Structure formats: C-alpha cells, structure tokens
Amino acid sequence: MALTQARTMPGVLELLPLDQIAFQRMLDTIRRNYERFGFVPVETPVIEYSSVLLTKTGGETERQVYFVESTGALGKHAESVPELALRFDLTVPLARYVAEHERELSFPFRRYQMQRVYRGERAQRGRFREFYQCDIDVIGKDALSIRYDAELPAVIYSVFRELAIGPFTIQLNNRRLLRGYFESLGIADGEQQMLVLREVDKLDKRGAEYVRETLTGDAFGLSAEVADRILAFVQVRSTSLADALAKLDALGAGPEALEQGRDELKEVLRLIHDFGVPETHFALNFSIARGLDYYTGTVYETTLNEHPQIGSVCSGGRYENLAGQYTKSHLPGVGISIGLTRLYWQLREAGLIGTARSTVDVLVTQMDATKLPAYLALAGELRAAGIATEVVLEEGKLGKQFKYADRAGIRFAVVVGDDELAKHVVTVKDLRRGDQFEVPRAELVKTLRVEIEQAAVMG
Amino acid sequence: MALTQARTMPGVLELLPLDQIAFQRMLDTIRRNYERFGFVPVETPVIEYSSVLLTKTGGETERQVYFVESTGALGKHAESVPELALRFDLTVPLARYVAEHERELSFPFRRYQMQRVYRGERAQRGRFREFYQCDIDVIGKDALSIRYDAELPAVIYSVFRELAIGPFTIQLNNRRLLRGYFESLGIADGEQQMLVLREVDKLDKRGAEYVRETLTGDAFGLSAEVADRILAFVQVRSTSLADALAKLDALGAGPEALEQGRDELKEVLRLIHDFGVPETHFALNFSIARGLDYYTGTVYETTLNEHPQIGSVCSGGRYENLAGQYTKSHLPGVGISIGLTRLYWQLREAGLIGTARSTVDVLVTQMDATKLPAYLALAGELRAAGIATEVVLEEGKLGKQFKYADRAGIRFAVVVGDDELAKHVVTVKDLRRGDQFEVPRAELVKTLRVEIEQAAVMG
Numbered sequence: 001m002a003l004t005q006a007r008t009m010p011g012v013l014e015l016l017p018l019d020q021i022a023f024q025r026m027l028d029t030i031r032r033n034y035e036r037f038g039f040v041p042v043e044t045p046v047i048e049y050s051s052v053l054l055t056k057t058g059g060e061t062e063r064q065v066y067f068v069e070s071t072g073a074l075g076k077h078a079e080s081v082p083e084l085a086l087r088f089d090l091t092v093p094l095a096r097y098v099a100e101h102e103r104e105l106s107f108p109f110r111r112y113q114m115q116r117v118y119r120g121e122r123a124q125r126g127r128f129r130e131f132y133q134c135d136i137d138v139i140g141k142d143a144l145s146i147r148y149d150a151e152l153p154a155v156i157y158s159v160f161r162e163l164a165i166g167p168f169t170i171q172l173n174n175r176r177l178l179r180g181y182f183e184s185l186g187i188a189d190g191e192q193q194m195l196v197l198r199e200v201d202k203l204d205k206r207g208a209e210y211v212r213e214t215l216t217g218d219a220f221g222l223s224a225e226v227a228d229r230i231l232a233f234v235q236v237r238s239t240s241l242a243d244a245l246a247k248l249d250a251l252g253a254g255p256e257a258l259e260q261g262r263d264e265l266k267e268v269l270r271l272i273h274d275f276g277v278p279e280t281h282f283a284l285n286f287s288i289a290r291g292l293d294y295y296t297g298t299v300y301e302t303t304l305n306e307h308p309q310i311g312s313v314c315s316g317g318r319y320e321n322l323a324g325q326y327t328k329s330h331l332p333g334v335g336i337s338i339g340l341t342r343l344y345w346q347l348r349e350a351g352l353i354g355t356a357r358s359t360v361d362v363l364v365t366q367m368d369a370t371k372l373p374a375y376l377a378l379a380g381e382l383r384a385a386g387i388a389t390e391v392v393l394e395e396g397k398l399g400k401q402f403k404y405a406d407r408a409g410i411r412f413a414v415v416v417g418d419d420e421l422a423k424h425v426v427t428v429k430d431l432r433r434g435d436q437f438e439v440p441r442a443e444l445v446k447t448l449r450v451e452i453e454q455a456a457v458m459g
Numbered sequence: 460m461a462l463t464q465a466r467t468m469p470g471v472l473e474l475l476p477l478d479q480i481a482f483q484r485m486l487d488t489i490r491r492n493y494e495r496f497g498f499v500p501v502e503t504p505v506i507e508y509s510s511v512l513l514t515k516t517g518g519e520t521e522r523q524v525y526f527v528e529s530t531g532a533l534g535k536h537a538e539s540v541p542e543l544a545l546r547f548d549l550t551v552p553l554a555r556y557v558a559e560h561e562r563e564l565s566f567p568f569r570r571y572q573m574q575r576v577y578r579g580e581r582a583q584r585g586r587f588r589e590f591y592q593c594d595i596d597v598i599g600k601d602a603l604s605i606r607y608d609a610e611l612p613a614v615i616y617s618v619f620r621e622l623a624i625g626p627f628t629i630q631l632n633n634r635r636l637l638r639g640y641f642e643s644l645g646i647a648d649g650e651q652q653m654l655v656l657r658e659v660d661k662l663d664k665r666g667a668e669y670v671r672e673t674l675t676g677d678a679f680g681l682s683a684e685v686a687d688r689i690l691a692f693v694q695v696r697s698t699s700l701a702d703a704l705a706k707l708d709a710l711g712a713g714p715e716a717l718e719q720g721r722d723e724l725k726e727v728l729r730l731i732h733d734f735g736v737p738e739t740h741f742a743l744n745f746s747i748a749r750g751l752d753y754y755t756g757t758v759y760e761t762t763l764n765e766h767p768q769i770g771s772v773c774s775g776g777r778y779e780n781l782a783g784q785y786t787k788s789h790l791p792g793v794g795i796s797i798g799l800t801r802l803y804w805q806l807r808e809a810g811l812i813g814t815a816r817s818t819v820d821v822l823v824t825q826m827d828a829t830k831l832p833a834y835l836a837l838a839g840e841l842r843a844a845g846i847a848t849e850v851v852l853e854e855g856k857l858g859k860q861f862k863y864a865d866r867a868g869i870r871f872a873v874v875v876g877d878d879e880l881a882k883h884v885v886t887v888k889d890l891r892r893g894d895q896f897e898v899p900r901a902e903l904v905k906t907l908r909v910e911i912e913q914a915a916v917m918g
Binding site: 003005006007008009012014015016017018020021024035036037038040041042043044045046047048049051052055063064065066067068069071072082084086095096097099100101104105106108110111116118120129130140143144145147148151158271274275276323325326327328358359360363372373376377380383386387388389390391393394395404407408 | 867
C-alpha cells in the first residue's frame, strides 16, 4: 500500500507530550485564576452560521474565515458564501451566546472561555491558523459600572504573577480621553480622529519619524506643532499611581470627552490599586489605542518588561454594546483576551519555558513477571493516594525500563524484587538526581508524596 | 439595523454556565483518572488534510466529513475534494500523530486526548455533529503485551466509579475467539465471518428473530441449528470471574483462533481482577463485536446497569496496527473512548445529573459603595485562600444582590455594613439553607473553607 505522508497543515502548533503538559499547566493556571475571581465557564461550538459570524466586521477578518461544508453540501453553494464557518475569535460567539440566552443568564454576566479559534492567515513563522484564546468578559444589562474596568487588571495581575514568566506591566489608556485630546488639537471630526488613532497605533512598529511624516503629509495635513504634540502625548508613561494621576491632571482642561475619559481613568487607576495590584505592575500609556471600531473607553495591553519584543500578551477594553447585531438589548461590557498559543510559542522561542516534567509521578517497574499482582496492588495504593502511576506491563530489562522513564520525563521509578519483598521494603530510584534509596513498604506512599511535593517546588 | 437571529446549527450542545460547570466537572474527573493511570496528554489540530483523514475508511464516515476552505480557496477545488477537513474521531489523528512524531515518542506510548470531533450527521434528537471524545490508547512499537488490554478496564472502572452515575458493567469479548467460534461452525471464510459478525452486531437493535431470519435466509444460507447455536452463543454473559472462566472452558476445543482468543480473554479477565476491579463490575459478553474492520482481539463495551437503553458509554478494543497507512512501523495498540457529549446529554435526559453549583463560592455584597476598598481587600484574602470570590461592583439593593447570587448558583453571600465593621465581624448568608450567621472577621477564611467543603460533600 502506498503510504500517505503524516503531516499537519502549516500554522498549527502540535506539541509533544511534555510540551503539551507545560501548555496544559498554563491553561490550568489561567482557568484557576479566572475562576478565583468569580468568572464562570462557557464553551461555544467551533462551527457557527456564516450569517451570524460575518454580520459585523467585514474587511480583513472576513478574508481570513474558514468556511465549512458537509460532504452533502459540497459545491452546492455556487456563487454565494457557504452556510457554515469556523469562529475567528471568541467575542462574536459571546455576543451571539448572550443574545441567544439572554433571559436565562444573570447580569452582570461574568464568563470565561478558553477555546481554539481559526484564521486563514498566510503561512508564516509565529502566525497561527489555529490558536487558543483565553477570554474573560463582564457584560452588563443596560449599564455596567466603570469599576469592572478595574477588576480585569486585577485578574491579569493574578494570572501573570502565577504564570511566573517574569515582571510585567499592565498598561492602560482610555479611548474617550484620546478622542477628547485630539479634539482639543482641532481634530474634531470622528472619522479623522479614527484615522489619526490608526496612525498612532503604528508607532511601535513604524517609529515616530514615520508617524510624524504621515501626520504632516498630504493625507492629514496637520501642522508640525500638532504632530509633535501628538507624538509627545503618546509617549507618556507613568511610573506610579501618583505619577499617573499627576500626568492626567497635567493635560489641563479640555473638551467633554477628555474630561470624561480622564475621570474614568482616574477612578480605574485608583481602584486597581484598591484591588491590590502593586504600583509596579500597572501604568498609564497614552499610546495604546487598540482595535479601532470596537472599544469605547478603557483599553489595556500587558507587556513583559524584559521581553518588549513579544508585544502585548493580554489585551482588551471596554465596549459600549456587545450584541447590537443580534438584539435590541443594550449590553455594555469589558473584556480581556490572552492568545495562549502565540504566548506559549514566544516564551518557548525566548527560552523562558522549557519542557515540563511528566504528569506521571512514578513508574512501577517490572522485575519479575510473576510478581505482577503485587506491582498492580502497589500501583493501586499509589493511585488511591493521588499519585499518578504507570506500571510496566511489558517484560524487559530493568535498565531499559529506567531509560524509558527518564526519556518520558518520569522522575521516580519503584523497584520490587525478591530482596525487597523479603525485607518488606521498596527501592525508589530518583532518575533526576540519579540516586536511589530503600523505603519500608508501609511508608512508601508518605515518602513519595513528600518527594513529589519537593520535586514540584524545586523543579 | 436589521437584526441577525442569534442561533447555532442543529446538532451542537451549547450549555448554560451551571450546566457547563457540571460538564466541566465530568471532563475534569475523566482527565484526573487518565492521568492517575499514567497517561499523558496530547492535543491535535481540529483541521487535518483531507488526504490524511480519508485514507483509511471511506463509506459512511467519508459521507459525514465536514470539509474546510479558507476564503481564498473557496470554489477553487472544482470537482475534487477540498484539501482540508475537520477530524471525525481522535483515532485517525492519533495514528497520524504517532507516525509523524514516532522518533520523538517513548513506547509504549500512553496518551489521553479529550477534544471535540465533527460529523455531518443528519439532524436528529440526541445525535451530535460536534461532540467531545475522551480517549486513551496504549501504542506499542512492534509488539504490545496483552496485559495492557487488562489495564484499560481498570481505568474505566476508576473513571465511572468517580463519575458516580450508578452501577456499571465493563463487558468484554475477543474478536479472535468470535472468529474461531464461527470457524468451528463451518463459517471459515473471513469475508463471510465479517458479514455474520455484522449481523450479530444488530442483535441489540433488531432482536434475535430478525438476526435468525437473516442468517438462515438466502444471503447466508446457514442451517437453523447453526443459527440457533450462534444466537445462544451471543447471549452468554458471565456473573463472576470464575463463571467467566468456566463459560470460556465450556466452549470446548476449537480451531486455533478460538484457542488464542480464549487464552487472551482468560489472561485479561484474571488480570482485570488483579488490577482491583471488583467482579461485580466486569463480565464476559459474547455478543460484543464492535467496529468490524478495526479491532482484532479484546473488545469492550461499558453499560450502566440501571439504564441499559443508553447503550455503551465507553467502548474500545485491541487493534493490530494503528498507522499502517502512514508508516511501515508496526504499531499495535489498545484503546477506549468515552463520547462525553452524548453521555452527558443522556444522563441529563434520564434525570441522573442536574445543574451544578456555581464555581463561584462566595459573593461579597456591596452595602455601601464607600466601603469598596474594604470589600476588595476581603475578597483578596478569600481568593488568596483559594476561595472563588465575586465582588458586587455595581451599586444596588442588598435583596437584589442576594437574588443575583441565588440565580447564579452562588451559595454564600458575605455582608459587611457599619454594624459588622464596628463589631469586627462579617455576616455570612447561606442562600441554600436560607439562614445567616456572624463570624469574627479574622475567622472568616477558616469558617468559609469549612462551609464550602461541607457543601461540596453534602451537595
């Protein structure tokens, strides 16, 4: 039979087991923190109706959609778009979910969702066509207090502290303040503001010179002074809560939007502090604009202090109305998203995370096939004590079994031969340290528990 | 703006949060047990190359495949099949994974995988187009001891005992024994055996009369005596380990395949017992044949004793060669699968599982907005102690806040007003029991921990 090549399409991240374990631990950490802050889980189908997914955006997103057709429907859609598609984010499905189940939900609705999304990206290193998003959102019915805008940074802080991937800063801005500031510079037209914001958004990627030239060029026709003021403005960063408040005050009086945005930012910054987030971990950053049509107030980005090249690892903001395309209800919300596949990949590229230990704590080796019932009983005891245990069922040399354990990332191997049985002991081999010791049979569970806990702490 | 109807396609199971929590707890239980037995996680992409997915089977599966096309590729495949498709099970991706990563894996390779799969089923109540499969498989390189066939029932036992959905029986048979038995009845041709097996497989659905008529009809032309022997044979069930062994012996001497199958079954049954599975929870069942082309030795089905109409809730078996279509390596294996979406749905239909408590343990209410910093500090303490805590950030009447908690399935509400602050206490309201009590502020964490643990045990 001719062989088919075993391969996956470009743009997917398929992991070997020890890497999958490392990835799974990150997912678990995120989920644990989301739940700790009182968010409840939601999962939605990967496949949605195209008409539901594609009402809102158009443009780039629509060009990247994966459409789905069952065998029977193949080719039947002719010129039109297929009926089904894969979700490209978790926000549109959330909007659909909340609109569909509105009467059965309690508001404020606080959900987390950690699932994969799909985008037909051009194949390129570090670009993923399938990736995990880990989102939380708080959705209000009719209204939602600005205070929730301060809760999300507290969750981000909790998540990234526990992920232990180095120091990070949650950077905040406010879209209203941005717009008000531009108004004060004479850029009053909403459309024009949007275009300026879009240029300002390129600051990190293209640099100040490029942005200044564009702003003073034909397309915008701003004066050099206004362009310079914009460039100075977007380079503002705060160094403490007091500094942030002072920098907000230093903007001086301005149009209503600026005043509103400033009031919101001040309240949010103060509350973030009340939530227990240290001043070292959040800052004002006037350059942050985020997605342009969607967010209306607070916007967030989170960066790793020692790895700025990674860019934002957790972004989000406040939006005015989640599901206007599906329901007449007014549903304001605030949300953040961690793109975990990309984050994991970048951390691994940067050497910040390695391969995990196995989820398997102990390998019970097979010295003598006739003693299998004793090995199985031993393994049963360990499992009952919550110790993940594999038993070697295949006959083979002990050395080969140790080698298997070592390769599979299993740290402890347990050996029971005639000697051990006669003395009522068990030999435990620590494959990481490369040594071994004897334990009385009755104390094995207790001893291994201590060893495993120590190994987890010491790495 | 015209509204788009918020809806999902038929055949997907989208859950409200409290149901999602119940579902998630089942997933967690399964995963915990899979890990406890030393299986390591793997996830594969939802999208695979059609050429990879569709090499093996054809027939019904191929008619149910969902094909995937990015916007740019739409309509370009003309007559041929689109390049990409959604996986319809986890076994074909496992075969592809093992073949692709063979050199980097340790054998026996013991993986678990819990992901969604897609089938373009006809829309019908209880039929799902998207559903979770929770699989474990042990894959050997060149060979795999029959002992692993006994380990999987031990895992099944552990999973279903902990899922606590009532008494269950793991039923076993052996495809070799089946074929040998048919040979002994003069049905020696492999093709013919397959067809008889396929008829026997219909016994549960169509009944004995239908199967007898088919077997003695023109298509098979078996004698009434042979048909009766087959029907008697497939109704054999054991009541204990000794009974199972006796029933195997009672088959008498037979062709080589029967002897081989019997030896295997005997060893597997004895070992299952050594693995600590009680005799009440596994039995011989000669009617089980499972998928017809795939399994070669041991086959399993698991049924809930009190809900036979649900059918098998966990099935699987031994196969000779996992990935013959992708690699020349010989990779025998044994595996089982739990179709969790269908199982969850059926249990809920049967009234066997209800809505879960929320993952949120405590709601910190807001009596007085000026005391928000104190509420946030309190919540921070609870979270640090591992207690999932939501804080009311929106102002509103206390009664409305309790109502929100109750509706959201949050059992405990914490109230701190002037009285409480003056007395250094906190009022805890138990919304399930409908009573409340005061706790010294310093003892809140300890008290709530005890209450939450009790609530978890008592339900």
